[in-house]
Amino acid sequence: MVVDAATNYRPYSPISIDRNAKGFFELLVRKYPQGQFSSQLARMEPGDQATFFGPVASRFEYRRGATPQIGLVAAGTGITPMWQVIQAALADSTDTTRLSLVYASKSPSSILLKGELDRAAAEHPDRLRICFLVSQPDPAPSGGTRMVEWEALPAGVQLGRIDEHVLRAHLPAAPDSARTERLEDACHVLVCGPDSMIRDLCGPRARDGGVQPGPGGAMQARHPAIGGVLRNLGYRSSQVTWL
Ligand SMILES: Cc1cc2nc3c(=O)[nH]c(=O)nc-3n(C[C@H](O)[C@H](O)[C@H](O)COP(=O)(O)OP(=O)(O)OC[C@H]3O[C@@H](n4cnc5c(N)ncnc54)[C@H](O)[C@@H]3O)c2cc1C
Structure with a gap:
């Protein structure tokens, strides 16, 4: 900070x-x-x-084996905390945690850490899956015409926004509460991005700058109850951390 x-x-x-x-x-x-x-x-x-x-202490700290699957949902610079988790998980060759990242950007050229993410997914295809989404392609060099022409999308990048359909397809499924004893063990979802995205996916964010003094004066992330798309998909507050 x-x-x-x-x-x-x-x-x-x-x-x-x-x-x-x-x-x-x-x-x-x-x-x-x-x-x-x-x-x-x-x-x-x-x-x-x-x-x-x-x-700053976060409600979520990555620990090997804490949960078998982690869903990561990011937009724009929200990728940076996700990249911390990805690096920590993949650095340990005995770790078997599976990671699914959904990452939205404005256009292909604005995707941050694209090379690093592609390399990590190529080196760990059984552990890291990535869905890159963009709102629009990059404009092609004009070549003297006034018409805007668009570059083709790079491989693995799709047009679209993060919505219920995308998350259902790419995140670990929310566990069936009737059958899973400890729901937190089955999967966890981390979300980081602009306020509008957090609101849509998780419900309103605590409006005090996101942190408050915890026991002993340490700063802790405040965490209101889950709402939005992730709640519709069946996740509980204890299974989702939004930053
Ligand atoms: C958990 C967490 C981790 C973060 N990590 C990073 C990180 O690693 N790297 C990083 O660059 N940022 C990161 N951010 C965002 C960062 O905290 C600031 O919000 C960002 O740098 C903008 O701050 P600012 O003071 O420059 O803009 P402000 O002065 O707060 O905003 C002024 C204007 O800047 C523009 N603006 C600001 N933010 C955005 C935005 N997200 N999208 C579009 N326009 C915007 C708008 O026009 C806005 O009106 C993170 C945020 C969170 C919640």
Whole structure:
């Protein structure tokens, strides 16, 4: 989390996961020209300083064997916490957790970490499945005409948005509560993206910046009851973490 005053901060998820690399972490930040923090970060030069605070405790911490399947649902920069989980799970060759990622972007050229994700899926086809969705193709170079022409979509990338149909097809099925003793053991779903997506998929987000002081003063993610599409699909609050 980068801060510029006690009450003004933005969360960022490092894309490097080595906890022993003291004094080093790597961020992937998308610059929004009107964005207060991202534009400042983008202007930084070597030697400049920024104040970071963290790590912030999350309700979900990846642990090998905690659940056999994890669904990951991300849009835009929401991919960064998912990439942490993917790296942690795949780094351990004795881990058998299966991961299904649904990742939405504006266009093929705006898909973040595409090369890394493709490589991870190619190296672990039995453990990582990815559904890339885009709202539109990239425009082709104009060639002097005024008509907009579109590039073909890259292999594995589809036009579409994250909706009930897509999630039903790609996420681990919500366990049948009548037959599963500990539902949390069967699967877990992580969601990270813009507020509008969180609202549609999970119901309204707690509106206090997303964190509150927990026991002992540690910051904890606040977690309201599940709603939206994931609730319709049968997931319980305890099986879904939205960031
Ligand atoms: C758990 C979590 C992890 C995150 N991890 C990362 C990360 O690793 N990398 C990263 O780049 N971001 C990440 N974000 C988003 C980040 O926290 C900021 O919201 C983002 O950098 C914008 O902050 P800002 O101060 O630049 O924009 P603000 O000043 O808050 O917004 C100003 C304007 O910028 C534009 N804008 C801001 N955000 C968006 C958006 N998402 N889509 C379109 N326009 C926008 C809008 O025009 C908006 O009106 C994460 C968010 C969460 C919740």
